Amino acid sequence: MRAAVLEEFGQPLQVQEVELAEPRAGEVLVRLEACGVCHTDLYTASGADPSGYAPAVLGHEGCGIVEQVGEGVRDVAAGDRVVTLFSPQCRECIHCLSPRTNLCLAIRGEQNQGHLPDGTVRLSRDGEPIRHFMGTSTFAEYTVMPEIALAKVDPEAPPDRAALFACGLSTGLGAAMYTAGVEPGSFCVVFGAGMVGLGAVAGCRLQGAERIVCVDLSQDRLELARGQGATDLMVGGPDAVAEILEMTDGFGADYTFEATGNVAVMRQAVEAARMGWGLCTVAGVAGKGETLDVVPRFLITGRRIAGSSFGGVKGRDQVPELVRRYLDGDLDVDPFVSHRMKLDDVNHAFELMEAHDGIRSVIEFS
Ligand SMILES: NC(=O)c1ccc[n+]([C@@H]2O[C@H](COP(=O)([O-])OP(=O)(O)OC[C@H]3O[C@@H](n4cnc5c(N)ncnc54)[C@H](O)[C@@H]3O)[C@@H](O)[C@H]2O)c1
Numbered sequence: 001m002r003a004a005v006l007e008e009f010g011q012p013l014q015v016q017e018v019e020l021a022e023p024r025a026g027e028v029l030v031r032l033e034a035c036g037v038c039h040t041d042l043y044t045a046s047g048a049d050p051s052g053y054a055p056a057v058l059g060h061e062g063c064g065i066v067e068q069v070g071e072g073v074r075d076v077a078a079g080d081r082v083v084t085l086f087s088p089q090c091r092e093c094i095h096c097l098s099p100r101t102n103l104c105l106a107i108r109g110e111q112n113q114g115h116l117p118d119g120t121v122r123l124s125r126d127g128e129p130i131r132h133f134m135g136t137s138t139f140a141e142y143t144v145m146p147e148i149a150l151a152k153v154d155p156e157a158p159p160d161r162a163a164l165f166a167c168g169l170s171t172g173l174g175a176a177m178y179t180a181g182v183e184p185g186s187f188c189v190v191f192g193a194g195m196v197g198l199g200a201v202a203g204c205r206l207q208g209a210e211r212i213v214c215v216d217l218s219q220d221r222l223e224l225a226r227g228q229g230a231t232d233l234m235v236g237g238p239d240a241v242a243e244i245l246e247m248t249d250g251f252g253a254d255y256t257f258e259a260t261g262n263v264a265v266m267r268q269a270v271e272a273a274r275m276g277w278g279l280c281t282v283a284g285v286a287g288k289g290e291t292l293d294v295v296p297r298f299l300i301t302g303r304r305i306a307g308s309s310f311g312g313v314k315g316r317d318q319v320p321e322l323v324r325r326y327l328d329g330d331l332d333v334d335p336f337v338s339h340r341m342k343l344d345d346v347n348h349a350f351e352l353m354e355a356h357d358g359i360r361s362v363i364e365f366s
């Protein structure tokens with residue numbers, strides 16, 4: 001099959017023929033239909049991520065069709081449409097059994113090393129092993145993944161939009177719906193209007209927030225936020241906190257969300273949260289070694305900070321529910337697909353991302 005291989009950090013991905021072995025016990029062969037291109041792919045390709053490895057097939061925002069299942073696979077069958085989950089859900093570990101977290105423990109160690117759960121790989125080239133990125137490797141015509149990392153979605157879901165639920169969109173939606181659990185009538189502020197921030201705006205709206213302020217540096221992106229339900233748009237900068245305090249009688253917002261990855265903005269999100277009960281949810285990924293600087297008085301006086309990985313979404317149970325809400329017309333996903341392209345143009349998707357051109361590029365197969 002054809003796949004985009006990260007050969008060397010800082011170099012373009014190389015689209016080439018590689019071999020993919022049959023699925024083993026508990027594994028599934030998926031034929032990719034569509035795959036979004038996310039910052040994490042670029043971050044790893046650039047070499048900035050200290051835990052990255054090569055050679056590897058990148059990609060983690062995939063949607064496709066099950067072609068074949070390995071021994072013991074029960075929950076998906078050939079012909080099912082599935083969304084790939086870099087954050088799996090085994091339904092058995094101590095974290096999966098708790099409603100308080102989505103951080104499944106089942107395969108973390110092997111996944112972080114680029115292996116499938118049994119410690120081996122299915123990808124190779126002339127006998128040389130190639131590693132699986134984030135347990136997904138969806139910049140490829142096919143992938144083999146563990147059953148616990150696939151969400152079976154409605155077969156009517158269009159794959160180019162369903163793919164967005166594999167990472168950024170679900171992260172934003174979930175930050176508002178599951179991590180923060182925004183209450184109806186709330187005052188919310190979302191910093192960042194990329195895929196994650198726009199998802200958080202939509203999540204606040206679905207939860208019945210009364211005011212949703214979106215803060216970004218780009219006017220075009222702020223307009224997209226209005227389409228997702230933002231009631232107020234604000235150009236970011238050093239005055240953002242003061243402006244939010246002014247809008248809230250000096251108290252701050254019930255819920256704030258950070259979706260920029262910038263630690264200075266994370267601090268603003270903490271300081272813009274309401275004294276007494278304001279909850280700041282951090283979804284952005286900071287650079288290596290960066291720290292969040294917070295004056296402890298903000299915490300003593302009742303503000304809380306929560307981190308959110310994949311929006312707290314328990315993938316196999318909740319990604320299908322979020323896709324269902326899209327199909328029911330509760331969510332407008334179409335504006336997020338800015339560019340459609342073939343696998344051969346994956347490096348162009350990285351260039352568009354670096355130029356802040358569009359929300360998501362989606363690779364389409366076939
Ligand atoms: N927690 C998770 O599981 C998870 C999943 C996916 C992505 N992420 C992270 O979430 C973050 C956002 O991802 P994205 O795909 O939406 O990125 P993006 O780059 O498309 O969006 C970030 C937005 O932040 C805005 N911004 C930058 N500086 C700002 C400032 N000072 N004030 C206000 N806005 C500012 C930018 O204009 C941009 O629109 C990234 O750090 C990404 O790595 C986390």
Ligand SMILES: [Zn+2]
Pocket residue numbers: 038039040041060061167168
């Ligand atoms: Zn991602």
Ligand SMILES: [Zn+2]
Pocket residue numbers: 088089090091092093094095096103104105106
């Ligand atoms: Zn688990």
